[in-house]
Amino acid sequence: MGAIEDVYADLDTDVSEEEFREAVEQKVEQMGGLADDETAAMLIAHELKDGEVNGIADIEPGMDEVKFIARVTKVGDLRTFERDGEDEDGRVLNVEAADETGSVTLSFWDQQAAAAADGELEAGDTLRIKGHPKDGYNGLEVSVDKVEQDEDADIDVNLDGRTTVDTLTLGQSDVNVRGLVLDTESVRTFDRDDGTEGQVANLALGDETGQVRVTMWDERAERAEELSAGTAVEVVDGYVRERDGDLELHVGDRGAVEEVEDTVEFTPETTPIDAVEIDQTVDIGGVVRSADPKRTFDRDDGSEGQVRNVRVQDESGDIRVALWGDKADKDLRPGDEVFLADVEVDDGWQDDLEASANWRSTVVVLDDDATNVSTGGADEAGGDDENAGLGQFADGAAGDGGTTTGDATAGSAETDGADAAADAEAPVEFTGTVVQTGDPVVLDDGEETMSVETSATLQLGQEVTARGHVEDGRLDADDVF
Numbered sequence: 001m002g003a004i005e006d007v008y009a010d011l012d013t014d015v016s017e018e019e020f021r022e023a024v025e026q027k028v029e030q031m032g033g034l035a036d037d038e039t040a041a042m043l044i045a046h047e048l049k050d051g052e053v054n055g056i057a058d059i060e061p062g063m064d065e066v067k068f069i070a071r072v073t074k075v076g077d078l079r080t081f082e083r084d085g086e087d088e089d090g091r092v093l094n095v096e097a098a099d100e101t102g103s104v105t106l107s108f109w110d111q112q113a114a115a116a117a118d119g120e121l122e123a124g125d126t127l128r129i130k131g132h133p134k135d136g137y138n139g140l141e142v143s144v145d146k147v148e149q150d151e152d153a154d155i156d157v158n159l160d161g162r163t164t165v166d167t168l169t170l171g172q173s174d175v176n177v178r179g180l181v182l183d184t185e186s187v188r189t190f191d192r193d194d195g196t197e198g199q200v201a202n203l204a205l206g207d208e209t210g211q212v213r214v215t216m217w218d219e220r221a222e223r224a225e226e227l228s229a230g231t232a233v234e235v236v237d238g239y240v241r242e243r244d245g246d247l248e249l250h251v252g253d254r255g256a257v258e259e260v261e262d263t264v265e266f267t268p269e270t271t272p273i274d275a276v277e278i279d280q281t282v283d284i285g286g287v288v289r290s291a292d293p294k295r296t297f298d299r300d301d302g303s304e305g306q307v308r309n310v311r312v313q314d315e316s317g318d319i320r321v322a323l324w325g326d327k328a329d330k331d332l333r334p335g336d337e338v339f340l341a342d343v344e345v346d347d348g349w350q351d352d353l354e355a356s357a358n359w360r361s362t363v364v365v366l367d368d369d370a371t372n373v374s375t376g377g378a379d380e381a382g383g384d385d386e387n388a389g390l391g392q393f394a395d396g397a398a399g400d401g402g403t404t405t406g407d408a409t410a411g412s413a414e415t416d417g418a419d420a421a422a423d424a425e426a427p428v429e430f431t432g433t434v435v436q437t438g439d440p441v442v443l444d445d446g447e448e449t450m451s452v453e454t455s456a457t458l459q460l461g462q463e464v465t466a467r468g469h470v471e472d473g474r475l476d477a478d479d480v481f
Contacts, residue, residue: 002040007045020044055101058171059142060351061135066142070097070104071155072125078117080288094141097127098157102169104139106131112144126153140171152219162234168247172240178251179207180266181231182341184224184360185326192270202340203227203257204362205235205249207263211341213360214238217250229364232264233257246360268339274317278353280345286314288336290428291473292448294328309448312338312355320348320448321355326364334470355465430475431465433459433478440474441466456480 009021020041027040035043052067053059059066074096080089093113095106106129108116111124115121130146141298162176182204190198201224203214214235216223227233237255241248251257271282294308308328311320321340323330332338340355341362348354430450432443437458443466452466454477468477 003036004041007038007041011045015060020337034137056099056104057098057101059104059133059140061140063133065130065145066133067128067130068099069126069128069150069153069155070099070106071157072097072121072123072127073103073157073367074123075116075121078113095121096174097129098163099155101165102167103157103175105136105173106147107136107141107143109143112147124460126150126155129154135171140169156377164209165205165207165212168212168240168249170240170242170247173237174194174237175238175240175249176234176259177205177207177212177238178232178234178262178264179205179211180264181227181229181233182206182211182266182339182364183229184227185224187221201225204364205233206266206268208267211266211268211362212247212249213362214249214251214257215241216257220251220252220253220255220257221361223251227257227259232260232262234260234427244360268341270314270339273312273314276319276345276353276355278345278347281342282345282355283339283341284312284314284319284343284355285339286312286318286337288334289313289318289334290334290340290470291332292440293451293473310360312340319353319355321357323357323363326360327357327361330363330365332365333472339364349445354447427467427478428466428470428475429467432463434460434462434464436460439478452477452480454480 004021004024005017008017024037024040027044028035031040033330056068056070059068072095076094076096078091078093080091083090091110091113093107093108093116095116097104097106106127126149128146128148128150129142131142131144133140133142136143154247157461161259162178163172164180165177168175168177168447176381184203185201187199187201190200192198199218199221201216201221203216203224205212207213209443233256235249235251235255238249238251239255241250268283268285270285271280273286276282276284289311291311292309294306296304299305302422304477305327306325308323308330309320310323310332323332339362340357341364343355343361344359347355419445430443430445430452432445432450433442434443436442437460441456441458443450443452444462450466451474452468453474454466456464456477458464458480464480466475466477467479467481469477470476
């Protein structure tokens, strides 16, 4: 073979060899004899490779041109519009396409749009696309310059438009995700710039691939108070946004959160407590060893906040967890089994690590009746993958691989309830300043408070240590000194 054929043979391109040869000849002529056929062929090959991406997830709005393969999941309706200074109307049609890394909106214009609307394009078609990416109305959009079908390419995506949590990408729209409600928050109101009042609420959603925070706006926000943990739902026509570096799934006027009866899996992975490190954001699970009363405090802006401290123990160790805001209202008691997602690990009191459950965290109280939930992640602990994570949310689901249904309830930890209660009854010591006398006495160590049942006569401001057993969030003191 000649030089041009050799270079072309190494290319993975949709350009024919004849078109490639013509481009090389034009390049030689353009350079006035400064490049031979081989050099010109290499230059053209470089230009053809420029813009190729490994997947939709690699596409960014600032790119000049991109080339990729995707599968059509939804064909929209043809729309017409008036162009300035032209008699003929313009036409545009939006197509949703996806690959294994994400999804994108393809904009077809004029003749291409008309052809697609006439049935030349349908869900399931696999396309080779060349176009210009930009920020569209609902996120990432590629304006198509050239497209052709590729029947040989194998792209594994769901044609029903449904996606999973792990494939969500910034800018996606018309997203459908099924999962289990893990946690819900109350509806909050806010004032818009135009003077109207809006509503917003959040819930945490988990499927077999992970979990995501769902933000529901205005009328949709009320769904958060209608759903409970363990309910299987489908988010319909959501869109993906980013907040503080995390992806969120938003539901507006076009979207909905609907209960479903389908089987849904959720098997979270947890990090063993003794493996967590400062400044990490982790998922942990275990048994509540002690629970302090809720405390309120005044913020710098004059508003009132609240926090409650609990201590959670798994097979590897224990850690204090601060529950902030609405999470302080969670009904947690010693012996309860919990799953806490996206908690931030900080340096706590007396150099002890502390986990903080804030607005982005998920706190799930697990059902005592369910089974087959393991604490501690296999990757971190070096254990068996089969026992990693908190298992599932299901009734009587032992050994079924994490499958749950629409009327599923929260699972429980592998540690059995009797053993957990025994651990919770281990003697503890609490040292703090007396901030309330009477029944009960309340001690404050500067980080948390503890209610103490004692007959000892104490004075406000006195620093004491109480030793005894914790029951229902109170320390029944055998000794105060």
